[in-house]
Amino acid sequence: MPQFLVIGAGILGLSTALALQDKGLSVTLVDDAPDQPPASWGNAGHIAVEQVEPLASPATLRGVPGRLLASDDALSLPLRDLRHWLPFGIRLALAARPKTFRAGSVALKGLVTHSMPAWQRLVSGLGQPDLLRQDGHFVLWDTPQSAAAGLARWQASDTGTTDFHPIDREETAQLRALLGRDPAGGIRFRGSGQIASHDRLFQAMREKLLGRDGQIVTGKAIALPVTDGRAAVRLADGTLLASDGIIVTAGVASRPLMESLGHRVPMIAERGYHLHAPPGEWPADLPPLVFEDRSLIVTRFADYLxxxxxxxxxxxxxxxxxxxxxxxxxxxxxLGLPFPLPAAEWVGSRPTLPDYLPAIGRSDRAGNLFYAFGHQHLGLTLGPLTGELIAAQATDQRPALDLSPFDLDRFG
Structure with a gap:
């Protein structure tokens, strides 16, 4: 039976490992801290199938100067990290040119369109369909002016397989009970979703992996030495792991691994911050709330907020x-939200490439080496689908989608 090594135990790594097992393969997951929450544990839990346009866009570039001048905006470019974000920013600007943006939108839409069915297959295979909620989400605004402008933006945007409507009387009453006032404006999306619990999800995926004779090895992958055209994995303690196939799904840690082989990986850590608390008085049946003027999303999970x-x-x-x-x-x-404070703090790194497309493909440096990383804000959304796609490619089957737009060679 062919043996595969998957580096990284986040949503991408676990999804890929399970997809390989679905094909009857033996899988070992390698992670430096498999018992610790991965970066994908810290997101908002939102299955964002409405986000089919890359953030590397002309509209994003136009908005950057005003956001940097704002006193309390959510965008941050720390001077201490100038040498990291300046080259990335130049590449982002090039990727945001209209022709490149249009091509990126077509490629990303292909992924996002197929992501919800992949999630349905995943939770069904785990035997826990309630891990996926498909209740949509709200987008709210603070003022009538920002509501009018925000609604116009969404009406002009491609929202993929989702649709939305202005909040109705019943939804307004539901939000009034939470906020203590009527929102100045808002819309309700249908077709998007969320996971019920990060903890339950990752536990169920690990148990599924181990229950099918998969293995989890604790160790930090530091190099991918190549001998006779085939890669192996070297761990920090000197251990060398050989395998029929190796798939790099290590998030921001994928960059040094792939660059050691000569790949160009202009990836940055796009860090996000969150607060985590008991659910308190937050209604259990309320879908995620996006406060667009505040660049804030609040999600109620089964057992936390x-x-x-x-x-x-x-x-x-x-x-x-x-x-x-x-x-x-x-x-x-x-906002007057019933969110228990001070709450626990968390920061994590989104692995982001300058064109806001992921890297999914086969390395030309070693015949047994594959990769899947760089999913920016959409790691959770695209995780199960990406696992299926890269598992198909790694077993010489035809993936359901064309992966050429996501090849690392696009960066030279």
Whole structure:
């Protein structure tokens, strides 16, 4: 039976490992801290199938100067990390040119369109369909002016397989009970979703992997030495792991591994901050709320509540900025949300490439080496689908989608 090594135990790694097992293969997952929550544990839990346009866009570029001049915006470019984000920003600007943006939109839409069915297959295979909620989400605004502008933006946007409507009387009453006032404006999306619990999801995926004779090896992958055209995995303790196939799904840690083989990987740590608390009085049946003027999303999970914000272009090893958690608390208080404070703090790194497309494909440096990383804000959304696609390619089957737009060679 062919043996595969999957590096990284986040949503991409676990999804890929399970997809390989579905094909009857033997799988070992390698992670430096498999018992610790991965970066994909810290997101808002939103299955964002409405986000079919890359963030590397002309509209994003036009908005950057005003956001940087704003006193309390969610976008952050720390001067200490200038050498990391400046080259990335130049590449982002090039990727946002209209022709490149249009091509990227076609490629990303192909992925996002197929992501919800992949999620349905995943939770069904886990025997826990209730892990996926398909209740949509709300987008709310603070003022009538921002509501009118926000609605116009969404009406002009491609929202993929989702649709939306202005909040109706019943939805307004539901939100009034939570906020203590009527929203100035809002829309309700249908077709998007969320996971019920990060903890339950990752536990169920690990148990499924181990229950089918998969293995989890604790160790930090530091190199991919190639001998006779085939790669192996070298761990920090000197252990060398050989395998029929190796798939790199290590998030931001994928960059040094792939660059050691000569690949160009202009990836940055796009860090996000969240606060995590018991659910308190937050209604259990309320889908995620996006407060667009505040760049804030609040999600009620089965057993906890989480609010997330901030886009910080940085380095994964840079110290966290405690002021961001304080600003997040002030935003929660200003909105009058029944969110228990002070709440637990978390920061994590989204692996982001400058064109806001993931890297999914086969390396031309070693015949047994594959990769799947760089999913930016859509790691959770695209995780199960990406696992299926890369597992098909790694077993010489034809993937359901054309993977050429996601090849690393697009960066030279």
């Amino acid at each position: 989480r609010c997330s914000s901030f886009v910080e272009f940085s380095h994964p090893d840079s110290p966290a900025d405690p002021q961001k958690w304080e600003r997040l608390r002030r935003r929660v208080q200003a």
